[in-house]
Amino acid sequence: MSSHFLSVGAVLKKARDLVQTGWCQNAYEMEGRDLVKRFDILGALEASAQGQPYRVYHSARFAVVEAILEANFDGEYVGDDVIVDWNDAPGRTQEEVVAMFNRAIEYMVKAEKEGVPF
Numbered sequence: 001m002s003s004h005f006l007s008v009g010a011v012l013k014k015a016r017d018l019v020q021t022g023w024c025q026n027a028y029e030m031e032g033r034d035l036v037k038r039f040d041i042l043g044a045l046e047a048s049a050q051g052q053p054y055r056v057y058h059s060a061r062f063a064v065v066e067a068i069l070e071a072n073f074d075g076e077y078v079g080d081d082v083i084v085d086w087n088d089a090p091g092r093t094q095e096e097v098v099a100m101f102n103r104a105i106e107y108m109v110k111a112e113k114e115g116v117p118f
Contacts, residue, residue: 006052008059009108014048015041015060016101023094025087041087041097060104063111067103 006014022036028043039047041064049057061083068086087097 006049006056008056008063009105009112011045011048011052011056011060012063012101012105012108015039015044016098016105018044018047019094019101020098023097025092041083041100059108063104063108064100066107067100070107071100071103 018037018039019041022032022038024030024038024040024043026040028040028046030038032038042061045057045060045064049060065082068082072086086092086100
């Protein structure tokens, strides 16, 4: 395990940066012909939280679910794979995924200010 632990916000920012560099659908991670690694949301979270306590990954994932639901929930049933379903939805764009990470980061900043334990 790493001797340097990241905050949940730092993991979210790192994941956002990975997706901003290269994003994909229908796979956690892939490498294009240009040799640029591309990540979906979960792949970026897992790569960013590697070596961190599970609690950090879990909290970052929770913030992502909150950001997706806050922006998209219309009262319909949301399946267990909300992150994957949202990432892989037809017509989804890289810009939307980056914006979602920004909402998740804002959610974590607000939660930390209000003393919500993560």
